[in-house]
Each structure stands twice: as C-alpha cells, then as structure tokens.
Amino acid sequence: MTATLYGIGVGPGDPELLTLKAARILAATPVIAWPAPLEGDGMARVIAAAHISPGRVEIPIRMGFTLDRAGTEAAYDCAAHDIAAHLAEGRDVAVLCEGDPFFFGSFIYLFARLSSRFPVEVVPGVSSIMAAGAALRAPLCAWDDGVAIIPSTRSEAEIEAQVSAADAIVFMKVGRNLPKIRRVLERAGLWDKARVIERIGLADQRILAPDTVAELPYFSIILVHRRGHAWL
Known part of the structure; x- marks a missing residue:
C-alpha cells in the first residue's frame, strides 16, 4: 500500500505561524524533506524544527538557488526519486515549504512529478x-x-x-x-x-x-x- 505525500506550508518565518494541522502531521510523519542550500539547513527546516522529532528520516533537497534552471530541475528530479522510494514502501513523506506550498512554493515542482503516482495532501500555510x-x-x-x-x-x-x-x-x-x-x-x-x-x-x-x-x-x-x- 502506498503512503501519502504531504506538502506542508510552514509560514514565512515565525515558527508560531505554523498551523495546528501542520504540526500534527509533522509529529506523525516518518520522513521529512525540505529545500536547502548546498550546505546547512534550509529556512523551512529551521522554522519547523521544534516539530521534527529525533530519528526522522530527512531528505535535504540541495540546490544552488541560482538562475540555473537545469540544476534546479535536476535537484527536484533527484528528490522526487528518493521520496517516491519511501512512499512506495508505505512511509508517509512531509515536504516542508516556506509560506504556502501552492503560492510560489517549492512543493509545486514535486507535486508535478509525483501527484499522478501517489496520494497527495496539501496543508496551506500563512503566506x-x-x-x-x-x-x-x-x-x-x-x-x-x-x-x-x-x-x-x-x-x-x-x-x-x-x-x-x-x-x-x-x-x-x-x-x-x-x-x-x-x-x-x-x-x-x-x-x-x-x-x-x-x-x-x-x-x-x-x-x-x-x-x-x-x-x-x-x-x-x-x-x-x-x-x-x-x-x-
């Protein structure tokens, strides 16, 4: 049985703007993915840190955040492959997204790659x-x-x-x-x-x-x- 892919809006920066629904899902989801620079944590991961328990599998989506669209697309391709493997084995995956997932959100590009193959739930965030x-x-x-x-x-x-x-x-x-x-x-x-x-x-x-x-x-x-x- 396949699992669910969650697109989680974590808001623009203040951790207290994370919704109760987002916090609940993060507490129960075994795999967390998040957009990240080439080194260090991404902002979405920092915002949601208090709701990510130790022992979670984490997938940082490393990219240069430049105008190099080919490099960015390759990063999403790689992340989609890794996320799909977890979903196919029955593990839910929550993808953190600054602001709202569907408002200029990085989750859009994973949704495009995975929504035809797996159940998806989008959790709105404060833009x-x-x-x-x-x-x-x-x-x-x-x-x-x-x-x-x-x-x-x-x-x-x-x-x-x-x-x-x-x-x-x-x-x-x-x-x-x-x-x-x-x-x-x-x-x-x-x-x-x-x-x-x-x-x-x-x-x-x-x-x-x-x-x-x-x-x-x-x-x-x-x-x-x-x-x-x-x-x-």
Missing part, C-alpha cells in the same frame, strides 16, 4: 504577503479592490502595466530589482504610499520608510495601495 500586511498594520485590500501580486523579476514594462490596472499592489522578490520598482511607482505617484518590509517573521525583520530605502534583500516585500489605505 509572506498575509504576514507582511499584519506586521505593517496595512490591510491589503477591501471593498471590491483588484490586487496585483508581482514578482519583481518581471520587466519594467510588464510591471508598469500591472500597476496601472490594480488598486493594491504587492511586490515580491524585490532585492536587486528595487530601483526598477521605485521608478515605476514614482512615475505612478505611488512611491510615497509604499510600505516596505524585509525578512518577515525572522529575528532580523525590518520595516522601512520608503524615503530611507537604499537596498533590500531578496526576501522583502513592498505593499502599495492606490488610496493609501484600503478602508478609504
């Missing part, structure tokens, strides 16, 4: 966007607002078109794309309405005023509402 809104005390949207969630890696023209069509805008993966985002928002007259946060839920989380921002890490988010506040 970095929801956590950012809460930390910034900035409601994301209200009434009948349209919301654009934009990876900052998109071209400047694409970003400008999406910004012009939305009431509320979320920029993810900002990092070195900050100058491009700032130019778009300044042209739209929205930069002064930006709310900026980096490393959400971690010990070194920072909230920044837009006029003080010189650079940002990859793990940062900018929220903007065209009205300034969603309730207006």
Whole structure:
C-alpha cells in the first residue's frame, strides 16, 4: 500500500505561524524533506524544527538557488526519486515549504512529478504577503479592490502595466530589482504610499520608510495601495 505525500506550508518565518494541522502531521510523519542550500539547513527546516522529532528520516533537497534552471530541475528530479522510494514502501513523506506550498512554493515542482503516482495532501500555510500586511498594520485590500501580486523579476514594462490596472499592489522578490520598482511607482505617484518590509517573521525583520530605502534583500516585500489605505 502506498503512503501519502504531504506538502506542508510552514509560514514565512515565525515558527508560531505554523498551523495546528501542520504540526500534527509533522509529529506523525516518518520522513521529512525540505529545500536547502548546498550546505546547512534550509529556512523551512529551521522554522519547523521544534516539530521534527529525533530519528526522522530527512531528505535535504540541495540546490544552488541560482538562475540555473537545469540544476534546479535536476535537484527536484533527484528528490522526487528518493521520496517516491519511501512512499512506495508505505512511509508517509512531509515536504516542508516556506509560506504556502501552492503560492510560489517549492512543493509545486514535486507535486508535478509525483501527484499522478501517489496520494497527495496539501496543508496551506500563512503566506509572506498575509504576514507582511499584519506586521505593517496595512490591510491589503477591501471593498471590491483588484490586487496585483508581482514578482519583481518581471520587466519594467510588464510591471508598469500591472500597476496601472490594480488598486493594491504587492511586490515580491524585490532585492536587486528595487530601483526598477521605485521608478515605476514614482512615475505612478505611488512611491510615497509604499510600505516596505524585509525578512518577515525572522529575528532580523525590518520595516522601512520608503524615503530611507537604499537596498533590500531578496526576501522583502513592498505593499502599495492606490488610496493609501484600503478602508478609504
């Protein structure tokens, strides 16, 4: 009898945002997999550490987190092979995923490889966007607002078109794309309405005023509402 593959959302950083369901499944699952850098623990493993008992089989999915898509695909292929072996032998496997598994989540690529062969259950997690809104005390949207969630890696023209069509805008993966985002928002007259946060839920989380921002890490988010506040 085959076992179940679980995609577990562990939230953006604060271990207390892990759901009760996620904690229950982690306590009972014999095999844990998690995306990881080439050395050391990955962030998802660190977030969930308190719920992983000694003696669990662990599968770190090692990858370089670069633009080398071929290398990343090879890492997922290797992980899928190892995970499938456990599932076929009747051992449940929980794959940890920062934020939510199906929202820009690393679990998506394992789901694509394994869901046609094994039972899968996805456990939603708190996304970095929801956590950012809460930390910034900035409601994301209200009434009948349209919301654009934009990876900052998109071209400047694409970003400008999406910004012009939305009431509320979320920029993810900002990092070195900050100058491009700032130019778009300044042209739209929205930069002064930006709310900026980096490393959400971690010990070194920072909230920044837009006029003080010189650079940002990859793990940062900018929220903007065209009205300034969603309730207006």
